[in-house]
Amino acid sequence: MAFSWHDWGVLSAWALAVVYTFLLIRRSESLIGLFVLPMLLVLIGGSILLPSQPIRQASSARLWGLSHGIAMMLGTMLVSLGFAMSLMYLVQEWRLRSKRPNTGFLRLPSLEYLQSFGSLCLLTSTAAIGFGFVSGVIMNLVQAGTVNWTDIGILISSSLFLWLLIASVLQWYYAKRGLGHITAWMNILSFAILSVAVLLLVSAPHGRVGAMDESIVAPAPANPAPANPALANPAPAQTVRGER
Amino acid sequence: MIGCSHHSTPVEIRERLSFTDEQCTQALSKFRERFPDCECVLLNTCNRVEMYVGCQDEVELPSAKTLIEFVTLFHSESTETFEMHFLKLESRSAIDHLFSVASSIDSIVLGESQIASQVNEAYSRAIQGGFAGPAMHAVFQHANQVAKRVTSETEIHRRRISVPSVAVSEIASEFFERFDDKQIVVIGCGEMGVETLQYLKSAGASKITIVNRSLERATSVAAQFFVKAMPWESLDSLVADADLVVSTTGASQPVVTESRFRSLLASRKKGTMLILDLAVPRDFESAIGRLPGIYLYSVDDLQAVCDRNRSFREQQLPKAHRIISEEVDRLLGDWNHRSSGATIRALRDQADQIKSAELRRLIGKQSMAELTPEMEQEINASFDRIINKLLHFPLQSIRDVAQSDQRDTLVSALRKLFQIR
DSSP, rough: OOOOHHHHHHHHHHHHHHHHHHHHHTTSSSHHHHHHHHHHHHHHHHHHHHHOOOOOEEEOGGGHHHHHHHHHHHHHHHHHHHHHHHHHHHHHHHHHTTTTOOOSSSSOHHHHHHHHHHHHHHHHHHHHHHHHHHHHHHHHHHHHHSTTTHHHHHHHHHHHHHHHHHHHHHHHHHHHTHHHHHHHHHHHHHHHHHHHHHHHHSSTTTSSTTTTSSSOOOOSSSSOOOGGGGGSSSOOOOOOOOOO | EEETTTTOHHHHHHHOOOHHHHHHHHHHHHHHHHTTTEEEEEOOSEEEEEEEEESSGGGOOOOOOOOOOOOHHHOOOHHHHHHOOOOEHHHHHHHHHHHHHHHTTTSTTTOSSSHHHHHHHHHHHHHTTOOOOOHHHHHHHHHHHHHHHHHHHHHHTSOOOSHHHIIIIIIIIIOOOOTTTTTTEEOSSSHHHHHHHHHHTTTOOOOOEESSSHHHHHHHHHHTTTTTEEOOGHHHHHHTTTTEEEEEEOOOOOBBOOOHHHHHHTTOOSEEEEEEEOOSSSOOOOGGGGGGTEEEEEHHHHHHHHHHHHHHHHHHHHHHHHHHHHHHHHHHHHHHHHHHHHHHHHHHHHHHHOOOHHHHHHHHEEEEEEEEHHHHHHHHHHHHHHHHHHHHHHHHHHHTTTSHHHHHHHHHHHHHHHHHO
């Protein structure tokens, strides 16, 4: 089975919905939905705009391709969740700093919970994006025997991973000194960088037909000539959503 | 019901009329000696002295003036001087008042939880001494149910309104997810400190250290709460390592100045610190609250939350009053129904007795000697029909007005007309 960009986007929204359901059960008294549900809508809305052609790899690279997709999807979901948690943290911190009473309407989790959850999101998203990057590199090696380091997709995902790594270290350093808002800002910046990265990736040939790193079989009516020797005998082209 | 409370009676007067536990029992015993057909519950708290009296026969019920005289004479006080301070309520308004008291909407601190148990204690004392009867059972048991209903259906008890409880339950819990792993320092162990310790312990805090100028006092309080006590000199190192600091000293100058705090922060290896300064004047200089990672709440900030919560409780009052009114209606309705039922039963019994006597007289006559059982049964049924037809309209009228004000008049008239006792 081959997933498209659209499918991965919907899956990350689905994963965020699962996490939200869990949070809703655990902390029903808090107004987490106000911050998480818009993220969910952004992911779903974003998925509609993403290409729906399946990304297909050679059968030898399929496992790595799937790992790459799952890790990137989880990374996206965790960065989005971290963003929502950080917004909540900043609102809660502003409220407590300015000594505004809790009116009951905007009931948020404790500062400690929001900080540790935000920190967890940052760390796990770093791990997920890191694993996604490494598995993408391995996928390219298995598929093409080489890695095109100047490929826009590789450049973007490596930059994103590097940023998340730096953000994780910074948040760990500052959180120990009671500056929990640094974690929040790191998460917000990570989300902004991730959004730009996704936009660039979608506009680039990464993960599309003819791309060297993740060879894709075009949804063309005729069998095109494989751009990669590893795909000399590709599996039969699958029907894509647009052709139904 | 007669009584005096914080609403209309100054504390000096209430003090002179209040009862000790022993005096309560004595007063109830004296009351029974004087009014043997009446039931009585005596409610005595620091804010009110109230006497609830009931009687099966309204004629036997002592007047409010007699009850006031009883209370004042018990305390060897002048009735004339004190009478004006007493509240006098009857039937519906007395029940309404008791329900309001039990639901704590009549208390100084609206929604306080102590009054419901005080009402229950007063009722239990009356039961134990045999001073409570059917009327008191019905009213006080219902009062307990009403208090529970008000608690569960309104939010009158939910928001905290004392400074230490707000400090722990509403402020500290907004910062910390849990308290068992937090280093907490309580500075000073006066009344406010001890009350805060109670709330901290119930929130699950265990790593608490008390610092007080008198180590002896700190040790004694620490032993009471199973926490640590440290000498005053260790204050800086303890604060430097704390997640939460609660300060409650009576010092006239700030205990921790900004410069002192900055110097102790140098050795700090932890994150966020919350300081709850419950002292007046303040123990921590306000500039400390502007330092990064430090959140400082003064007693004024907490008082604002208390005031907001108090106002929130007041917003719940109409709902509580509505519940009380419904429950008074229900109790009176049940009562009226039961009371009408007793009259109806008595009337039917009286008619049956007349019928049986007349039937015996008739069948006992010589001329009826040859009466067959079928004929006897026919006569019996005939008598029953006459009684039913005669009683049908009066009884129907009582049932029709069972829930209205006319009911008492009609039942009373019926009892008088038919000589029912």
